[in-house]
Amino acid sequence: MRKSAEIKTNPEVLKELRETSGYSVDEIAKKIKTTIDKINETEKGLALFTLTQIKKLADIYHRPLAAFFTDTLPKMPILADYRINREKRLAxxxxxxxxxxxxxxxxxxxxxxxxxxxxxxxxxxxxxxxxxxxxxxxxxxxxxxxxxxxxxxxxxxxxxxxxxxxxxxxxxxxxxxxxxxxxxxxxxxxxxxxxxxxxxxxxxxxxxxxxxxxxxxxxxxxxxxxxxxxxxxxxxxxxxxxxxxxDLKEERKKFLQLDETSISKLSEIYGVSKQVIMLRLLWSKDITKERYNQFKKEGVKEFKEKTFGRRNWNKVFQNRVGNLALGETTNAYRSGKISYSEVFDILNTKTKYIEKFLER
Structure with a gap:
């Protein structure tokens, strides 16, 4: 089988693409099945990637192939990091x-x-x-x-x-x-x-x-x-x-005691997690710190849980675009301001869902 040709690219751009995609040299070496030395050498301009490797990197980084053949990348504003563990690398x-x-x-x-x-x-x-x-x-x-x-x-x-x-x-x-x-x-x-x-x-x-x-x-x-x-x-x-x-104090009066059932009911009334309800009750001195910790120990862990089960993909893709972008893009397309190709780029989803959105 013929080996894919090596392609000249800007080494600084290659490094920036990797770093601004959240990957280490070691992770990328494993993903494209090469050595750490090869990644380092290529990012220093001492070696070259093949076209096949560049295409794979484009998929990994979720970047257009053209980004690998430019001399500069558009700068994105740096967001403040308010996480508790700021030393942990962002995914x-x-x-x-x-x-x-x-x-x-x-x-x-x-x-x-x-x-x-x-x-x-x-x-x-x-x-x-x-x-x-x-x-x-x-x-x-x-x-x-x-x-x-x-x-x-x-x-x-x-x-x-x-x-x-x-x-x-x-x-x-x-x-x-x-x-x-x-x-x-x-x-x-x-x-x-x-x-x-x-x-x-x-x-x-x-x-x-x-x-x-x-x-x-x-x-x-x-x-x-x-x-x-x-x-x-x-x-x-x-x-x-x-x-x-x-308002919580008034709702609280409707329950004879605060137990798992009443906490669940209050959670349903306000549409928030049980942990939020428990914290509000803790801060209002309706429950003690010991009682709050007991609730947590008994399994009220939904704050860290993920959703599972069958997904409504129509809703998923709509949420990924948002109501504002969906409405403005649809209006712009119907008025002839943008093409279908531009709609596809903006909405960034499957054709069948784009057609459903445009039909609304």
Whole structure:
């Protein structure tokens, strides 16, 4: 069999493509079945990859083949890293999600005459007070006893329409990354596709606080954090918005005792995880720290669980694009502003789903 020809590329670009895709030299050597020395030498300009290897790297990095034959790569804004364990390397899926989010927001800027409308509030407002003010601004009222997936879909639509932001779900595949946000002309929130709706809901409003404060970044969302700092403030905001303490106290009175059944019921009322309910009760001194730890020990671990089962791929792909991008792309195509090929690039999904979206 004839050996694939070696191709000259820019070594600095090769290294940048690997690093901005979240891979180590060792990982790439294993993936394309070569040596670490060969990777290092090629990234120094002392050796060459074959066309077959470059094509494989394009698939691994989720980059167009043309990116390997350019002299410079477009710079992507660096997001602040708010994770607890910042020493841990970000997963490749997070890098891919960042590029996808930036691409979508840039396309939306091209398609729309408007820009995101993030409201301003007094800097002195505490997170819980800001949550109350933001709820008044959105005017949705406090929604209760609604299925988490329906509540999530409702708030996503309200936020996209009111703030003109893009909200998408992508497979981050990282235990320490629940989501991230990007402040831009068209701002964007990215949620972890694999999380349960209750968890996505909390992550959503955690990221909303980041956008309001213009402090967008990558978040692990450790809801047990308390004290000063942007991440605990984000959690306090999300908790108060979704489970207002005064309202929780009234609901709490309806139960003779706080046990697994009542915690589950409160979780259903507000559409959030049991852990959020337990933390709210802990912070309001309705339960002790020992009782909270006991609940956790007894198996209330849904905050770290993933969703399983048969997937509605039509909904999955719609969530990956987001309502705002889907609506603007469809309108632009119908008005002749963009071609079908451009629709395909923007929506980045299978033809059968694109056709379904365009038929709506």
């Amino acid at each position: 490749p899926e997070v890098y891919t999600a960042q590029r996808r989010a930036h691409y979508l927001t840039n396309k939306l800027v091209e398609l729309m005459d408007k820009r995101s409308q993030i409201p301003n509030f007094p800097e002195t407002l505490e997170p819980d007070k800001l949550a109350d003010e933001f709820r008044k601004y959105l005017k949705p009222g406090l929604l209760k006893s609604i299925k988490p997936e329906e509540l999530l879909a409702h708030y996503k639509q309200v936020l996209e329409e009111k703030l003109l932001i893009s909200i998408i779900e992508l497979p981050l595949k990282a235990d320490d990354v629940r989501g991230f946000s990007i402040s831009s002309n068209i701002s964007c929130i990215v949620l972890n596709e694999g999380d349960k709706p209750q968890i996505k809901l909390f992550s959503l409003f955690h990221e909303v606080y980041h956008l309001i404060k213009r402090t967008s970044g990558i978040c692990s969302i450790e809801i047990e954090q308390k004290g000063a700092g942007i991440e605990p403030n984000c959690d306090s905001f999300a908790a108060e918005f979704l489970v207002p303490l005064d």
